[in-house]
Amino acid sequence: MPEKSNRRTVMEHFNPILGHETTGPKFITCGEIMLRLTPPNYEKLRMATNFEASYGGSEANIALALANLGVDSTFFSVVPNNSLGKSAVRWLRSNDVHCTPMILTEPDETPSNRLGTYYLETGYGIRPSKVIYDRKHSAITEYDFSGLDLDELLDGFDWLHLSGITPALAPNCRQLVLSSLKAARAKGMTISFDGNFRSSLWAWEQARDFCTLCLPYIDVLLGIEPYHLWRDESDHSKGDVKDGVSLQPTYEQQDRIFQAFVARYPNLRVIARHVRYVHSGSENSLKAFMWYEGHTFESRLFTFTILDRVGGGDAFASGLIYAMLHGDRPLDMLNFAVASSVLKHTIHGDANLIDDAGGIRNLMNMNYDIKR
Numbered sequence: 001m002p003e004k005s006n007r008r009t010v011m012e013h014f015n016p017i018l019g020h021e022t023t024g025p026k027f028i029t030c031g032e033i034m035l036r037l038t039p040p041n042y043e044k045l046r047m048a049t050n051f052e053a054s055y056g057g058s059e060a061n062i063a064l065a066l067a068n069l070g071v072d073s074t075f076f077s078v079v080p081n082n083s084l085g086k087s088a089v090r091w092l093r094s095n096d097v098h099c100t101p102m103i104l105t106e107p108d109e110t111p112s113n114r115l116g117t118y119y120l121e122t123g124y125g126i127r128p129s130k131v132i133y134d135r136k137h138s139a140i141t142e143y144d145f146s147g148l149d150l151d152e153l154l155d156g157f158d159w160l161h162l163s164g165i166t167p168a169l170a171p172n173c174r175q176l177v178l179s180s181l182k183a184a185r186a187k188g189m190t191i192s193f194d195g196n197f198r199s200s201l202w203a204w205e206q207a208r209d210f211c212t213l214c215l216p217y218i219d220v221l222l223g224i225e226p227y228h229l230w231r232d233e234s235d236h237s238k239g240d241v242k243d244g245v246s247l248q249p250t251y252e253q254q255d256r257i258f259q260a261f262v263a264r265y266p267n268l269r270v271i272a273r274h275v276r277y278v279h280s281g282s283e284n285s286l287k288a289f290m291w292y293e294g295h296t297f298e299s300r301l302f303t304f305t306i307l308d309r310v311g312g313g314d315a316f317a318s319g320l321i322y323a324m325l326h327g328d329r330p331l332d333m334l335n336f337a338v339a340s341s342v343l344k345h346t347i348h349g350d351a352n353l354i355d356d357a358g359g360i361r362n363l364m365n366m367n368y369d370i371k372r
Contacts, residue, residue, distance in 0.1 A: 024071070026074070028157045029062055030160075030176065030180060031059030032116055033055055033075070035115055036120055036350060043121075045119060045121045045132070055087070056349065059077075060092065061311045063075040064097050064351040064353075065315060066318050067096040067098075069318075074101065074157070077140055080105055080139045085139070110143050112139075114137055118132065123309075124282060127281050133201075138169070140166075141169045142172075145175065154184055154187055160180065162181065163193065164195040181193075181214055190219050191219050192218070193214055193220070193221060194317050195225055197225060212227050215264075220270045222316075222317050223273045224271070241260040261291075268291075269292075272289070272291075274341060281306070286302050286338055287300065289334075297334050299334045300366075302338060305346075307348060311349070319336050320336070320337035339363040340354070340360050
C-alpha cells in the first residue's frame with residue numbers, strides 16, 4: 001500500500017450478518033462512490049428547492065446488494081477525508097459492506113479533494129429520468145495508484161467485479177482497472193465485468209477500444225457492449241458481429257452473438273445481458289439472456305411499475321453473482337438476476353436493499369402474495 005496509508009481510517013472487517021468468522025466466498029469490487037441528490041416527489045431540477053441525499057455508484061451498489069444478502073463483500077475506493085467521504089463509508093458499513101481497504105485522502109494527495117456528485121431528476125409517466133454528473137476531479141481520479149499493492153489488496157478474495165465506468169473517469173483509473181484484472185487473473189480469482197457505457201464520460205469508440213482489452217481476463221461478462229467483435233479481425237471494414245442487431249434481439253440473434261464472443265474469447269464462462277422494453281417512464285418490462293456451459297438461456301418476462309430505475313442493471317449483476325456463488329441451476333440463476341433487478345425498481349436510491357433472497361425467489365416464481 002502507499003506510504004501515505006498511515007493517515008487512512010482503519011475499518012474493522014466485520015459483517016454483523018455473518019459474524020467474525022466466514023467460510024463462504026469473499027467478494028471485492030473497486031470503483032467510485034458518489035453523493036446522489038434528488039428532488040423529491042418527481043420534481044424537475046429547475047423547480048427544486050431541496051434535495052434528498054443518498055450515495056451510490058455501480059460497483060458500490062453491487063457490493064451493498066451482495067452484503068445485504070449475506071455475502072462477504074468488500075468495496076475499495078478513494079474518497080476525501082472529510083464529512084462527505086466519511087458519510088459515504090458510513091453508509092456502506094451500515095449495509096454490512098467491508099470498507100477496510102478504503103483510502104481517505106488529504107488535499108496534498110488529491111488536490112481537489114472532492115467526492116463525486118450526481119443529480120437525478122426522476123421521470124414520471126412519459127417524462128424520462130435525467131442525470132447530471134458533477135464528478136470531475138473527484139478524489140479517485142486524482143489519486144496516484146502507482147504505490148498500491150494489488151497483490152495485497154486482492155489477497156484472500158475469490159471474486160473481483162469491475163465495470164466500464166471506472167476506466168472512463170481518468171487515465172489513472174484505466175490503469176487501475178487493467179492492473180487489477182491482471183493481478184486477479186494471476187491469483188486465479190473469478191472476474192466479472194460490466195461494460196456499463198456512459199456517453200457523458202467517454203466516447204463510444206474509446207470505450208470499445210478499452211473494454212475490448214479487458215475481455216481476455218474476464219470469466220463473467222455482463223452486457224455485450226461496449227466491445228469490438230469484428231467479423232474479420234484483419235478487415236474491420238466488414239463490421240462488427242453485433243451490427244444491425246436490435247436492442248430487443250430474438251433468441252436466435254442473441255445466441256449467435258454469444259457464440260461469437262465465446263469463439264473469440266474462450267476464457268468466458270458466462271455471458272449475460274438484460275433486455276428492457278420501455279412502455280413509459282413509469283412502466284417497463286425486463287427479461288434476460290445468458291450463455292452458460294454451451295447453451296443460451298432466456299428468462300421470464302417481467303412487467304412492472306417503476307419507483308426508481310437507477311441501479312437496475314447493478315441489481316441484475318449482483319443477483320447473477322449471488323446465484324452463481326450459491327450454485328443455482330442456470331435458468332434459476334438468470335431468473336433470480338432479473339427478479340433482483342425488477343425488485344430494485346421498487347426501491348428508492350441506487351442500491352438494491354433486499355436482505356432476503358427468499359423474497360427475490362418468490363418474485364422469480366411469480367409469487368406476489370404477502371409474506372407472513
